[in-house]
Amino acid sequence: AQSVTQPDIHITVSEGASLELRCNYSYGATPYLFxxxxxxxxxxxxxxxxxxxxxxxxxxxxxxxxxKRSQSSFNLRKPSVHWSDAAEYFCAVGAWGDYKLSFGAGxxxxxxx
Amino acid sequence: xxxxTQTPRYLIKTRGQxxxxxCSPISGHRSVSxxxxxxxxxxxxxxxxxxxxxxxxGNFPGRFSGRQFSNSRxxxxxxxxxxxxxxxxxxxxxxxxxxxxxxxxxxGTRLTVV
Numbered sequence: 001a002q003s004v005t006q007p008d009i010h011i012t013v014s015e016g017a018s019l020e021l022r023c024n025y026s027y028g029a030t031p032y033l034f035x036x037x038x039x040x041x042x043x044x045x046x047x048x049x050x051x052x053x054x055x056x057x058x059x060x061x062x063x064x065x066x067x068k069r070s071q072s073s074f075n076l077r078k079p080s081v082h083w084s085d086a087a088e089y090f091c092a093v094g095a096w097g098d099y100k101l102s103f104g105a106g107x108x109x110x111x112x113x
Numbered sequence: 114x115x116x117x118t119q120t121p122r123y124l125i126k127t128r129g130q131x132x133x134x135x136c137s138p139i140s141g142h143r144s145v146s147x148x149x150x151x152x153x154x155x156x157x158x159x160x161x162x163x164x165x166x167x168x169x170x171g172n173f174p175g176r177f178s179g180r181q182f183s184n185s186r187x188x189x190x191x192x193x194x195x196x197x198x199x200x201x202x203x204x205x206x207x208x209x210x211x212x213x214x215x216x217x218x219x220x221g222t223r224l225t226v227v
Contacts, residue, residue, distance in 0.1 A: 034215075034216075036218075041220075041221075041223070042220055042221070043117075043119075043203055043218040043219050043220040043221050044203065044205075044216075044218040045218070046215065046216070046217070049215060090156065092156075098169070099144050099146050099161045099163070099168070099169065099205075099207050099216070100146065100158050100161060100169050100171075101146075101148075101156075101158065101205075101216060102158070103148075103155060103156035104155075105155045106155065106156075
């Protein structure tokens with residue numbers, strides 16, 4: 001069975017500082033990995049995805065993530081955080097041809113001025 | 114083009130009642146999935162429909178059901194509502210191709226059971 005662990009429930013970061021959100025997955029085959037962001041009361045917006053190929057993936061809003069098979073990780077990074085990045089972030093794993101995603105518990109990011 | 118549309122956005126129901134939520138996928142998308150989001154359990158997969166057929170189902174009781182129409186619109190129904198059914202219900206649509214696994218989510222329906 002596939003599963004996702006996001007070890008950090010809450011992260012506080014200063015505006016302009018860098019951000020890294022951790023994600024570890026468990027999946028038997030080659031996973032499809034995603035990062036979504038959710039603002040309060042809203043749906044999920046896709047930040048980036050990894051299917052295959054280059055292990056460093058660029059997404060929207062200046063985010064990037066690196067797939068490390070040996071560590072079963074897919075950590076999300078942003079070099080310089082903006083106040084608008086305050087939100088909840090979810091890592092998810094899926095499989096080829098399977099439209100069922102397994103989500104991590106989420107990490108809430110607070111940005112202080 | 115228009116995104117995934119979920120209606121209504123907010124609902125308040127009484128225990129024991131039933132409720133129907135609607136999801137209109139992105140035009141051309143043939144697959145619709147439903148998720149329940151609660152503070153305690155997080156995001157959990159309910160079921161997925163493709164071309165009017167349920168292809169996958171999560172671990173939820175039979176009170177939760179769904180269907181998909183020929184125009185790909187989907188509805189989910191919850192019967193005999195319980196307080197624990199209070200949640201944000203999210204719908205996601207997929208293009209439906211063999212290599213397509215990118216989900217586009219709607220804004221959700223916030224269900225409150227009192």
